[in-house]
Amino acid sequence: MFLNQAIVWDEWLAGPIGLVAKYSLLQEYDVSEMHRLQENLIISSNVKHVIFIIRPKIALIDIIADNVLKASKSTDFKKEFHIFFVPRKSELCDKHLSNKRVFGSFATIDEFRCDIYPFDNDLMSLEF
Numbered sequence: 001m002f003l004n005q006a007i008v009w010d011e012w013l014a015g016p017i018g019l020v021a022k023y024s025l026l027q028e029y030d031v032s033e034m035h036r037l038q039e040n041l042i043i044s045s046n047v048k049h050v051i052f053i054i055r056p057k058i059a060l061i062d063i064i065a066d067n068v069l070k071a072s073k074s075t076d077f078k079k080e081f082h083i084f085f086v087p088r089k090s091e092l093c094d095k096h097l098s099n100k101r102v103f104g105s106f107a108t109i110d111e112f113r114c115d116i117y118p119f120d121n122d123l124m125s126l127e128f
Contacts, residue, residue, distance in 0.1 A: 006033035006047040008064075010054040013086055041067045043079070052083040053112060056090035065100035072105060082108040 035041060037060060043050055050071075054060045068081055085093065089111040097103040 004047070005049040005051060006035065006043050008035045008037050008041065008043075008050060008052045010057075010060055010086075011036050012055060013053060037063055039063055039066060040070075043071070045074075047079060049080050049082060052081070053086060054083065056085045056088065056093045058093065058096055061093050061096045061100070065097065065102045068102045068105050069100075080107045081105050084108075084110055084112040086112045088113065 033044060033047060035043065037052065037054060052064055054064070064083065071079055071081075083097075083106050089109070094103065094109065097106070097109070103109075
C-alpha cells in the first residue's frame with residue numbers, strides 16, 4: 001500500500017505555518033508524514049509524493065539536493081518531488097538546483113505565497 005504525501009518543512013517555517021495548518025488537518029488531505037528538513041532524511045519507501053516547503057536559501061537547496069540524489073539512487077519505489085518556496089520563488093535557487101543536477105527531479109517548483117506572516121527577518125515589530 002502506498003501512502004500519498006510527506007511534507008518536509010524548513011524548520012524556520014514549521015512554527016508559523018503550523019499555527020494555521022495543524023497535522024490533523026493535513027492528514028485529511030493525504031499527508032501521512034511530516035519531517036523537519038535535515039541531512040540524511042529518511043522518508044518511508046511507500047510515500048509517493050515528497051513536498052519540500054522552504055525559504056529560498058542556498059544552504060537549504062544543498063540539503064534538498066543531497067536528499068533527492070540519495071533517494072533517486074535507492075532501489076525502492078520512485079518518489080515524485082515537489083518544492084515550494086515561501087514567500088516567493090528565487091531564480092538563484094532554480095539555478096542552484098540545476099547546478100546540483102536535480103532540477104529535473106522535481107515535478108513541481110513553485111512559490112507558496114503566505115501573506116499572513118511576515119517572513120523577512122529585517123522587519124521592525126509593530127507591537128506597543
